[in-house]
Amino acid sequence: MLQSISSNPFRSKSKFPIIFEIKGALYRCFCQGLNLKLAWLPSHSGIRDNEFVDSLAKQASTSGTLMHHITYTHDLISLAKIHQMADWNSLWKKTQKSIGKYYAELQPDIPSKPWFFKFRNGSKHSTSVICRIRLGHTCTPVFLAKLRIKDSSICECGLDEGTIDHKFFNCPNLSVSLYDYLPNNIPRPVNLKSLLNLVFTPFVQTLLDFISINNIKL
Structure with missing residues (x-):
């Protein structure tokens, strides 16, 4: 997250909308004379507030609402890739019975990378x-x-x-x-x-x- 915030979002392949929102909030703080410092803290570091935030995050993952106000496209990309690979493998299994039998013996499944x-x-x-x-x-x-x-x-x-x-x-x-x-x-x-x-x-x-x-x- 810190690397994404410090990078130039206009030159990055991943333009997460929430990064723009955070940058906008930081800029508004700067205009109001607020000096903020962002730092990464490892979990279970013994810092009370950090431990409290971690516990809330875990609660939200199990008991949070299923309704989301915003669903970003980046959240859906991983799901699309999973379904795409499953469909590709299914098609590969069917077609290798009639064509490309030699290559199919070498490559029975579609690899994640060539x-x-x-x-x-x-x-x-x-x-x-x-x-x-x-x-x-x-x-x-x-x-x-x-x-x-x-x-x-x-x-x-x-x-x-x-x-x-x-x-x-x-x-x-x-x-x-x-x-x-x-x-x-x-x-x-x-x-x-x-x-x-x-x-x-x-x-x-x-x-x-x-x-x-x-x-x-x-």
């Missing part, structure tokens, strides 16, 4: 590569043949289908297989789909380093 939220140092290209892998839209022979961009879905090595798992684990053109590049704390056997569940962890950088070392174009 996987790259903690990946602050990652470049736009790195984020794009991981997103394409998670969606299954990569420049592998299998996917390009599906789009009729290539005539064959066989890998350049000529030994097997050019799937993303083959390109990462078994292709003889690799400098090092992803099996050998994985940290020891990741249990084996493993496939790429199970590893993609770890993009919310620092493992995402390990995966990007592997792609860079092997110069895999995705």
Whole structure:
């Protein structure tokens, strides 16, 4: 509250009407020559008046009136977000049965924040590569043949289908297989789909380093 009062409300994203009211009251006090000091006091600090105010606040939360004179939009935003996430998750559960099944196995629920939220140092290209892998839209022979961009879905090595798992684990053109590049704390056997569940962890950088070392174009 003190930070909100001391900040410039016209430059803030959250323009609470009550902050304007408090600022207006402080200005009227200033015009009347009243010198006020605002300070934060921790609860249960042994100050009698502060303890009394705390007790009144607790009473109001349980026995106060249900009628409010003013309902600010900021009080409703949190409720709207909760309902929005619930509806989004419900729709996601229904649609994943018919479309986007591959991605739905990696992302069964809508996260509160995207996987790259903690990946602050990652470049736009790195984020794009991981997103394409998670969606299954990569420049592998299998996917390009599906789009009729290539005539064959066989890998350049000529030994097997050019799937993303083959390109990462078994292709003889690799400098090092992803099996050998994985940290020891990741249990084996493993496939790429199970590893993609770890993009919310620092493992995402390990995966990007592997792609860079092997110069895999995705």
